[in-house]
Amino acid sequence: MSNSWQEAKEVLHTLKKNGFESYIVGGAVRDLLLNREIADVDIVTSATPDEVATIFLKTFMMNNQHETIIVRLNQLHFEVTTIRGETLTEDLKRRDLTINSLALDDEGEIIDLVNGEKDIYAKVLRSIDPQERMSEDPLRMLRVARFVSELGFEVDVELRDTLVRKKHFLKKVAIERITKEWIKLLKGDHRNSAINLLVETGMYEELPDLLLNKDLLEQFTNVGALKNESETICWAIHCLCIGANDETPLKQLLLSKERLRGVSSRLSYYKNRKKNEWTSLELYQASIQVALDVEKIRSLLKEKIIPFQELNLMWEALPIHNRSELAVSGRDVLRFFKKEQGPWLKEVLSLAEHLVVTRHCRNDKHAILQALEKRSDEL
Numbered sequence: 001m002s003n004s005w006q007e008a009k010e011v012l013h014t015l016k017k018n019g020f021e022s023y024i025v026g027g028a029v030r031d032l033l034l035n036r037e038i039a040d041v042d043i044v045t046s047a048t049p050d051e052v053a054t055i056f057l058k059t060f061m062m063n064n065q066h067e068t069i070i071v072r073l074n075q076l077h078f079e080v081t082t083i084r085g086e087t088l089t090e091d092l093k094r095r096d097l098t099i100n101s102l103a104l105d106d107e108g109e110i111i112d113l114v115n116g117e118k119d120i121y122a123k124v125l126r127s128i129d130p131q132e133r134m135s136e137d138p139l140r141m142l143r144v145a146r147f148v149s150e151l152g153f154e155v156d157v158e159l160r161d162t163l164v165r166k167k168h169f170l171k172k173v174a175i176e177r178i179t180k181e182w183i184k185l186l187k188g189d190h191r192n193s194a195i196n197l198l199v200e201t202g203m204y205e206e207l208p209d210l211l212l213n214k215d216l217l218e219q220f221t222n223v224g225a226l227k228n229e230s231e232t233i234c235w236a237i238h239c240l241c242i243g244a245n246d247e248t249p250l251k252q253l254l255l256s257k258e259r260l261r262g263v264s265s266r267l268s269y270y271k272n273r274k275k276n277e278w279t280s281l282e283l284y285q286a287s288i289q290v291a292l293d294v295e296k297i298r299s300l301l302k303e304k305i306i307p308f309q310e311l312n313l314m315w316e317a318l319p320i321h322n323r324s325e326l327a328v329s330g331r332d333v334l335r336f337f338k339k340e341q342g343p344w345l346k347e348v349l350s351l352a353e354h355l356v357v358t359r360h361c362r363n364d365k366h367a368i369l370q371a372l373e374k375r376s377d378e379l
């Protein structure tokens with residue numbers, strides 16, 4: 001059992017000592033039975049968030065989720081949610097799929113009201129009363145495809161039929177919920193089965209903000225495994241698969257500005273690097289992380305790449321790696337040229353970087369100032 005289980009059990013014991021019922025639920029129990037690595041451990045309890053907050057030393061409320069509080073124990077975080085409905089039975093029956101409706105008590109006993117364990121071993125995604133479940137929260141339909149991708153399970157006939165019938169409800173789902181599941185779907189080991197499901201049920205047509213169509217979906221099936229790749233790489237791949245060469249299609253997806261910037265820089269270096277090489281200046285401007293990501297993207301798209309080791313050596317061999325390593329500062333330049341500060345200073349410093357990185361000048365204060373002076377008419 002991994003460390004997080006020990007800690008989670010401690011949370012359960014502490015709640016019990018204080019007179020509250022509590023269980024580990026959802027994905028963690030499923031993944032335990034499947035021997036998969038556990039992403040996060042969710043806990044439900046009869047205590048309210050306020051009560052949980054008084055019991056544990058470190059807790060945080062979550063934005064927009066009034067029923068859930070985060071408990072922090074020995075560097076680990078647990079989402080602790082008040083049991084929905086009156087009883088655990090009601091709570092478990094409200095969950096999306098039978099495989100996600102299992103609970104584990106503090107003694108290690110599994111509570112299974114919907115034959116979820118049987119479905120796990122039979123590798124089937126099933127929902128109790130699928131029409132009701134899928135209409136209630138249409139995101140669940142995309143979750144089905146996501147779990148196909150992650151687990152390689154079959155979709156039960158009745159559920160599959162429901163996906164076809166209710167797929168139009170997907171249009172009502174908030175885009176930020178869709179994107180979270182989409183990334184997980186892209187990362188799954190069985191991505192192609194999930195994409196087949198999207199095509200066969202027609203669900204893909206109801207995910208308009210992702211700008212997917214049938215031909216584009218085929219592009220995703222040719223991409224290498226994304227399991228261990230960053231979300232930034234996944235979104236860059238997404239853009240390239242849908243035929244975009246910049247991040248424009250992502251702007252409607254409400255991703256963070258930082259994420260958009262990350263995708264944007266990778267795509268622009270990807271696009272510009274037509275020849276199979278990096279110049280010193282490109283590498284310096286990109287930084288090693290972005291350059292390695294660009295090569296990764298190329299390898300995921302089965303294009304010829306520069307081996308990472310070679311790129312790392314090139315990076316190490318650069319005379320400087322960022323502006324702070326430059327032997328002159330803005331202050332040195334101001335003093336030397338005896339001019340007022342202004343936009344020219346930025347240009348001079350970037351010329352200095354350029355000269356040093358391309359080895360037209362040594363990284364030495366005197367040498368750089370002299371070289372700049374020679375070129376001062378260009379400035």
Ligand code: ATP
Nearest residue numbers: 026027028039040042094095096100101137139140
């Ligand atoms: P992961 O391993 O990616 O965390 P998970 O199954 O734990 O997968 P979460 O999104 O963490 O998924 O949700 C935790 C549990 O909450 C699920 O296992 C499921 O029981 C329930 N759940 C989550 N989202 C929904 C939903 N939209 N509708 C119904 N139940 C849901």
Ligand code: MG
Nearest residue numbers: 027028039040
């Ligand atoms: Mg989870």
